[in-house]
Amino acid sequence: MMRYCFTSRVDPRHLDRYRERHAAVWPEMLTALYDSGWRNYSLFLAETGLLIGYFEADDKDLAQARMAATEVNARWQAEMAELFAGDGKPDEGFTFLPEVFNLDDQLRTAGLPVAPASSVAPASSVAPA
Amino acid sequence: MMRYCFTSRVDPRHLDRYRERHAAVWPEMLTALYDSGWRNYSLFLAETGLLIGYFEADDKDLAQARMAATEVNARWQAEMAELFAGDGKPDEGFTFLPEVFNLDDQLRTAGLPVAPASSVAPASSVAPA
Numbered sequence: 001m002m003r004y005c006f007t008s009r010v011d012p013r014h015l016d017r018y019r020e021r022h023a024a025v026w027p028e029m030l031t032a033l034y035d036s037g038w039r040n041y042s043l044f045l046a047e048t049g050l051l052i053g054y055f056e057a058d059d060k061d062l063a064q065a066r067m068a069a070t071e072v073n074a075r076w077q078a079e080m081a082e083l084f085a086g087d088g089k090p091d092e093g094f095t096f097l098p099e100v101f102n103l104d105d106q107l108r109t110a111g112l113p114v115a116p117a118s119s120v121a122p123a124s125s126v127a128p129a
Numbered sequence: 130m131m132r133y134c135f136t137s138r139v140d141p142r143h144l145d146r147y148r149e150r151h152a153a154v155w156p157e158m159l160t161a162l163y164d165s166g167w168r169n170y171s172l173f174l175a176e177t178g179l180l181i182g183y184f185e186a187d188d189k190d191l192a193q194a195r196m197a198a199t200e201v202n203a204r205w206q207a208e209m210a211e212l213f214a215g216d217g218k219p220d221e222g223f224t225f226l227p228e229v230f231n232l233d234d235q236l237r238t239a240g241l242p243v244a245p246a247s248s249v250a251p252a253s254s255v256a257p258a
Contacts, residue, residue, distance in 0.1 A: 005173040005181050022230040027239045033232055034243065040233060042183075044134040044226035052134050052226060054171075054183045097173035097181060101151040103162055104169060110156045114163065 001039065001056050003102065006094035009085035012049040018083045019045065028072045036066035049085060053094065060096075067091070130168065130185050132231065135223035138214035141178040147212045148174065157201045165195035178214060182223065189225075196220070 010018045022043060033041060041055035057063040067073050068091070077089045084090045107114040139147045151172060162170060170184035186192040196202050197220065206218045213219045236243040 003169075003171050003183075005171070005183065007175075007179070007181075019229050025230065025235055027241060030232060030236050030239060031241055034236060034241070038232060039244065040132075041231070042132050042134070042228050043230040045229045046136075046224070046226045050136070050226070052136070052181055054132075054134065055232075095175070097175045097179070099171050100148050100174045101154065101172040102170070103159060103167060103184075106154055107159050107163060110159060112156060112160055112163070115168065 001058055002060065003056050003099055004054070004060050004096060005099070006053045006096045008051045008053070008090060008094055010045060010049045010051050010083055011085045012047075014083040015045065015047065015049065018051075018080075021080070021083070026072065026076065029076050032070045032072050033067060036070070037063040038067065064091075130187055131189065132185050132228055133183070133189050133225060134228070135182045135225045137180045137182070137219060137223055139174060139178045139180050139212055140214045141176075143212040144174065144176065144178065147180075147209075150209070150212070155201065155205065158205050161199045161201050162196060165199070166192040167196065193220075 037057050037059070039056040041053070044052045044054075046052075055063075073091070077091050080090050081088070084093065086093055104114050166186050166188070168185040170182070173181045173183075175181075184192075202220070206220050209219050210217075213222065215222055233243050
């Protein structure tokens with residue numbers, strides 16, 4: 001399971017609507033993300049419109065491709081598009097940042113005590129999207 | 130266990146040094162973070178110098194205060210200060226962003242299948258810093 005972080009830009013005029021929509025995402029969308037292998041996925045939003053996403057997956061590209069292939073994602077992104085700065089589909093405008101540090105990995109490498117890894121099931125055990 | 134995200138700014142002239150230093154953080158610093166209640170802590174760095182931190186903790190303020198009280202943190206932050214844009218101690222310049230979405234929480238709220246929560250031990254079970 002790897003960790004991924006991306007940024008995007010919400011239109012600062014639409015922060016409240018963005019928050020409202022994401023406070024209760026469609027159950028069908030939640031299930032599609034989960035079945036596509038997205039784990040521990042959070043979104044954080046600054047008042048500037050800076051949006052930061054964090055998630056874990058066995059394979060980011062596969063998790064993104066599986067999600068992009070779902071019908072519900074197309075409907076969701078179409079509704080979200082007007083809330084984002086810039087053109088196009090929001091989920092195609094994510095900028096990923098490389099990870100430069102992870103505490104648990106370095107504790108393990110140094111042979112130091114660390115809590116057991118997350119018991120989250122590997123993405124390979126879920127049904128194909 | 131809550132999830133937290135912050136941003137900061139590395140001086141774009143010092144990205145390589147920042148990466149090198151964070152590829153092998155002092156074991157004493159790793160242990161101090163862990164004992165202070167920081168969990169699943171990652172740092173992500175963009176070529177622009179945008180630094181994004183993600184971690185989990187039972188109590189962010191307590192985890193930060195415990196860490197700030199350690200001697201090793203003072204030494205580490207003093208060495209890192211010159212790599213950051215802006216003045217002051219790097220760990221006092223973090224800008225936290227509110228979380229607006231978490232997949233696992235919303236799956237549970239909706240009564241949908243979700244992998245068990247992380248088996249990470251609660252911060253309250255670790256020794257005080």
